[in-house]
Structure formats: structure tokens, C-alpha cells
Amino acid sequence: MLIYLKKNIEKLRNAPISLEKTVNGVKIQISHNLPNINYGPELIAQADTPAFNQLFDTEHTDIAVYGHIHHQVLRYSSLDQLVINPGSIGMAYSKHTRLNKDRRAQYALLTIDDSGVSNVDFKKVNYDISQEAHRADAYNLPYAALYQESFKTGISRVSDGELLATINEANGYISQLKQFLLHEQKRLTN
Known part of the structure; x- marks a missing residue:
């Protein structure tokens, strides 16, 4: 087990805090939280739109995908760029008491075709x-x-x-x- 842990620690040490991908011409910024900060409450689901603008390094980035808050989110930046949080594979969170009882793992499927984003599909599965x-x-x-x-x-x-x-x-x-x-x-x- 120690070898497994050391291997994972080394992998995490070398991982970037954020990265960009381009799929069919759509530029996607991916980060755990903000592209330069891996902690903090700035991007909670109910935050004002300007907070989400920080996810985009340029106006040429089309989509930002982030995690951190363990809450599925779909919204837009001030420049109408798409913001997605796929949720949490395991520790889902909602401030709403009844919704927070749903302990299923969450994820999202982002489909990008030749015309652009054709679908964002939020999923939940039991585990x-x-x-x-x-x-x-x-x-x-x-x-x-x-x-x-x-x-x-x-x-x-x-x-x-x-x-x-x-x-x-x-x-x-x-x-x-x-x-x-x-x-x-x-x-x-x-």
C-alpha cells in the first residue's frame, strides 16, 4: 500500500492546478476551484456571476469546468461563457436539507459536436x-x-x-x- 500511496503523492505533486483542452474548436478551462487557487468559498453555487468570471483566463475560453464545492452547477459568466460543476463522486452537498439526503455519486457528460456544445447531461448513480x-x-x-x-x-x-x-x-x-x-x-x- 505504501508504494501505491507514494505513487499517488508523486502524481499529485506533478499535476497542474488547472489545464486547458480544446475539443472541436471549443476551448475548455478545467480546474479544481479557481485556475490559480485550489481552496476557498468563492464559487459556491449561489455566488454572484462576477465570481465565476475568474474561471476564465481569456474571453476566448468557451467553457469552465470546476469542482471543489461538491454541488452540480450549470450557469454562465458575465460574457455568457458556460460554467459547469459536475458535482461529486461521493460527497455530494446541498444546503437544502431534503436534497442533501441524496447521497448518490454525481457527474456530468459534456457532448461537443462539430457545431459546438450539443448537450450537458448531469447524472447521479448509486454506490x-x-x-x-x-x-x-x-x-x-x-x-x-x-x-x-x-x-x-x-x-x-x-x-x-x-x-x-x-x-x-x-x-x-x-x-x-x-x-x-x-x-x-x-x-x-x-
């Missing part, structure tokens, strides 16, 4: 949540209990600083992080 919880335990993931709770309830407590501090203390996560960062610093300076 075995208990099997995912078992995997979290098997890989000894940090914060596994919170991870499993969010899969079952749709409630994320990643911003609960007091709770996270308690979990960090009980599991020694801060010292593990410091060791990891020291290792990374040595790796980068050699």
Missing part, C-alpha cells in the same frame, strides 16, 4: 457507501470517522476547528504533518 467506509478503514485514512459521517449524512465538519483540533490531538496528526513537511523540505533541497 455502496458501506464499501467506501470499509476502504477508509482499510487504508487507515486520517479523519476516517468524519469522512464516513459525511458520506452517510451529507454534513461536512471540515470547518469545525474545535472538533478538528481534538481529532488532531488524539491521533497525533500535527506531528505527522510536521514530519511529512520536514521530509518534503529535505527532498526539495537535495
Whole structure:
């Protein structure tokens, strides 16, 4: 398992924060959140349109696809560029209580033909949540209990600083992080 983790960590280290693809002449900007920032609440579903303009590096980009908020979104920028969030393969989120009970994995299919965008099809599929919880335990993931709770309830407590501090203390996560960062610093300076 350690080789698998190291391979994935290396892959993530070398991955770009955003990228552009062109399909049948349609330019697509793809990022986790903003093209230059991988965190933050700027692109929540109910944000004002100017926030979404930041997804486009130029007016020549036609579509922006982003993730981060775990919520399916289809809207437009101020220049009428298409903005898509396909949702979350696993931790879907909605502020609306009844909709947040839908724990299915989400994705979107974007169809681009010779004339341009012909379809954006949002999908939801069931998956075995208990099997995912078992995997979290098997890989000894940090914060596994919170991870499993969010899969079952749709409630994320990643911003609960007091709770996270308690979990960090009980599991020694801060010292593990410091060791990891020291290792990374040595790796980068050699």
C-alpha cells in the first residue's frame, strides 16, 4: 500500500492546478476551484456571476469546468461563457436539507459536436457507501470517522476547528504533518 500511496503523492505533486483542452474548436478551462487557487468559498453555487468570471483566463475560453464545492452547477459568466460543476463522486452537498439526503455519486457528460456544445447531461448513480467506509478503514485514512459521517449524512465538519483540533490531538496528526513537511523540505533541497 505504501508504494501505491507514494505513487499517488508523486502524481499529485506533478499535476497542474488547472489545464486547458480544446475539443472541436471549443476551448475548455478545467480546474479544481479557481485556475490559480485550489481552496476557498468563492464559487459556491449561489455566488454572484462576477465570481465565476475568474474561471476564465481569456474571453476566448468557451467553457469552465470546476469542482471543489461538491454541488452540480450549470450557469454562465458575465460574457455568457458556460460554467459547469459536475458535482461529486461521493460527497455530494446541498444546503437544502431534503436534497442533501441524496447521497448518490454525481457527474456530468459534456457532448461537443462539430457545431459546438450539443448537450450537458448531469447524472447521479448509486454506490455502496458501506464499501467506501470499509476502504477508509482499510487504508487507515486520517479523519476516517468524519469522512464516513459525511458520506452517510451529507454534513461536512471540515470547518469545525474545535472538533478538528481534538481529532488532531488524539491521533497525533500535527506531528505527522510536521514530519511529512520536514521530509518534503529535505527532498526539495537535495
